[in-house]
Amino acid sequence: MKMSSNVKAMVRVIFLVAFIGWLMIWVMLPTKLYKNKWTPNLETKLSSTYFGGQGANLLLFSFPVMFIAAFGCAYLHFQNRSTHFNHSKSATALLKRPVLVTAPVGIVSALELTFAAMFVALLIWSLANYLYVSFGHLHMHKQGEKIWEAKFRSVSLRLGYIGNICWAFLFFPVTRGSTLLPLVGLTSESSIKYHIWLGHVSNILFAAHTIGFIIYWAITDQMVEILEWSKTWVSNVAGVIAIVIAVPMWVTSLPHFRRKKFELFFYTHHLYLLYIIFYVLHVGDAYFCMILPGIFLFLIDRYLRFLQSRQRTRLLSACVLPCGVVELNFSKTPGLYYNPTSILFVNVPRISKLQWHPFTVSSNCNMEDDQLSVVIKTQGTWSHKLYREITSSLDHLQVSTEGPYGPNSSHFLMHECLVLVSGGSGITPFISIIREIIFQNQKPNFRVPRVVMICAFKNSADLAILDLLVPISGNPSQITQIQLQIQAYITREKEQPKAETQKPVQTIWFKPGPFDSPIAATLGPNNWLWLGAIISSSFVMFLLLLGIVTRYYIYPIDHNTDQIYHFSYRALWDMFLVCVCVFIVSSAVFVWCKKQNTREGNQIQNTEIATPITSPGAPWFSGADDRELESLPHQCLVQATEICFGSRPDFKKILFDLKESDVGVLACGPRKMRHDVAKICASGLAPNLHFESISFTL
Known part of the structure; x- marks a missing residue:
């Protein structure tokens, strides 16, 4: 109605x-x-x-x-x-x-x-x-x-x-x-x-x-x-x-x-x-x-x-990237709807029964009906313990979740051009945005914004996070149909590393527990x-x-x-x-x-969930040219990416060079970086820039 x-x-x-x-x-x-x-x-x-x-x-x-x-x-x-x-x-x-x-x-x-x-x-x-x-x-x-x-x-x-x-x-x-x-x-x-x-x-x-x-x-x-x-x-x-x-x-x-x-x-x-x-x-x-x-x-x-947190959530798998980033994939009911940049709170009793930590949802509910994914960067005590637990040959990990919580609309789609500025793990909210743009682009007569992504990483190994931009479900080649330009800056390395030093992506599968259930739509x-x-x-x-x-x-x-x-x-x-x-x-x-929700969850558990295709990893550097046909989206992703070593992005030049009349600027990452971008947008020198910060902190 x-x-x-x-x-x-x-x-x-x-x-x-x-x-x-x-x-x-x-x-x-x-x-x-x-x-x-x-x-x-x-x-x-x-x-x-x-x-x-x-x-x-x-x-x-x-x-x-x-x-x-x-x-x-x-x-x-x-x-x-x-x-x-x-x-x-x-x-x-x-x-x-x-x-x-x-x-x-x-x-x-x-x-x-x-x-x-x-x-x-x-x-x-x-x-x-x-x-x-x-x-x-x-x-x-x-x-x-x-x-x-x-x-x-x-x-x-x-x-x-x-x-x-x-x-x-x-x-x-x-x-x-x-x-x-x-x-x-x-x-x-x-x-x-x-x-x-x-x-x-x-x-x-x-x-x-x-x-x-x-x-x-x-x-x-x-x-x-x-x-x-x-x-x-x-x-x-x-x-x-x-x-x-x-x-x-x-x-x-x-x-x-x-x-x-x-x-x-x-x-x-x-x-x-x-x-x-x-x-x-x-x-x-x-x-x-x-x-x-x-x-x-x-x-x-x-x-x-x-009440929601008392339930155990079914953890399907964990994708471990060489840069220390972990993507957790949970089972969810098809009726669960959420918007990009939503947050899921995660509790692992094996680490701490009381601590709940918020993580950005990287999946898209329109493209992944039965799965919900979050990205976790190992940069704190709790996340390091989680990383050790996941990589310690466990066949089951008890997890509870709250959420997801997020915006009531995909307001970023209204812009003519979208600039996504991230530092380190701040790229995670933008993964869901890219996937939403990919989905909306398939609709007839629907215009999606051109996307410019500016990423600042400490090391070249962090480039593996960009692999998550390619959706696992649906047709991964759809990413080639959107206007996507990526500028990646490696701040602590001055030259390109050798291709053979790249580590493979590791996928770990977990067995469902007797009391585990999919993440369901909450009140x-x-x-x-x-x-x-x-x-x-x-x-x-x-x-x-x-x-x-x-x-x-x-x-x-x-x-x-x-x-x-x-x-x-x-x-x-x-x-x-x-x-x-x-x-x-x-x-x-x-x-x-x-x-x-239990009736719907039982139907999901009684149905065999197809094993998603594991990302082969993008050939970010020379020496990795022999790829199977299924890696075409990753090759297109690499072609859309410009990598700069030993430098930081010049935000003022990048933003002022944009010619579109309506440019949405989203920033997520270290406070200084977000403040620098905000000051440029607040200067009034470029009236076409509309800023938004994604952060839990000031």
Whole structure:
């Protein structure tokens, strides 16, 4: 079923109105109008015996986002896949051009800079209004307290309020199966930097909030307050515990630890569960409802990922290249659909039961119906251990996977020319792009972009990665039908090595385990309607259970006076009910979908999978001219490749020499390389260049 353009436009307008309305509530929240007029009216009309004081916040702060998330699933399901890309120039191309390229914040486009400035303006506006209202009715918390001390306390308190705004957005970027991100053309991996920015800002605000109160208690001789767990108001102890948990998470998330001590960062970051619990115990149920959508949607996504990761994935084979690169080939169900540059998270319990590592999917779901492949470069502790396991004559390797996750469209096809800039293993996302272009080129009257690939390798052995550009399935000679130009730069070798030094490609086959199953379509891009059912059903169930508990358990105790029933117990009830509703609904839907996938998986296992043709390896250097007829695509690949030894690419000259009016520039690899390319595109000297970075880091 296709969705007409008019219906799509109308639905987008509805989503936009709901989102703007939600933002306007945040804008009005710190004002005197909201405090003195709106709040009394809202409490009178919405603070019922079923929801208590959190009824207004559920309606104003939770419902709009949950509405967009639930009905956004239906929108993403019914929109026509064929309209995911077109050849018209985007109206927002100028806004997506990089305008700021610097190490601390990474590559920032004009659109991102605009929204970042608006968000900072919201924080400043909120703090200024909170202080204006507070200073106008200054409350003395201790007899004999000085005015400046009361103002100092007020500032410290309001810094915590501002940090709560950051938490309202904090979890959206790390929800991998998000409904909201595809609606605005984002993916979870491209949004990680937003999570990093929000995390730093919120931690700075919460640290200032905590330090401010400690100083206030010290100068007013109230240090005993740090140990208070109030029955009727916020718990100071819970807040202290939350910030104690947050500090190691914050420190280990800094670039030095993420790059040099990834395992320390990885394990420490899992303290976020405790952080959330004590944070909610500190702020209470009313403030929890203000940030509930992000946590609710993240919890659904995280639990579905957990359920998927409990399954063992059938590993078919491993292709070991002479440069230390391994391509893992998994079995998958034909119904699994994903776009190029998608990411698959891989766990090998034999190496580490807890570590999950993301890798780019190199296969194409249109060309390889029953297989999914990822490329892994042996350049870290975990990947070196995996390499040793694969090459140690194992006949079976237990693997679990999550995903794949990726963009909702093949937007790179809209360009007239496509420049793919890679460094080292950064070439892996472009393998899937090349294969998608090969597939789309077979369609009648469909124009695919001309492709210029610029690769920088340390050694000539790394050239073997280019062999993966030739698809194993289908007709490999189709690669000769696209306009492909490859410029490979070998930076650490000044002359061409001898041909006899090249090592052959090794293919290792694995036996299937009794509990192994193909990678199946998970709830998300392949099952938007089911995901929408989970979001809507679990949220409605939460509201029903919360109403029942509040009306028939809490209300008879305190009669909405907030003087008898424990303040923290209310927050515990909210968290407990959210978890129960998410677990029940998600488990039920997941089990149902798993049964459907199991039937499809059994059909695959009962069918003998044809052994793919092993790549003979391209004759990259002279002395390897005697090739069989099947190596013709590889010979064409070599002919399309220009190899330069002992030099680095001159990105400025290459990019400025391109004559097409619409050139998409995609960069993946070392940060310095991506930043150099981004600066050239941001210079404005070549308006035809449209830059995009593919990376998990800034």
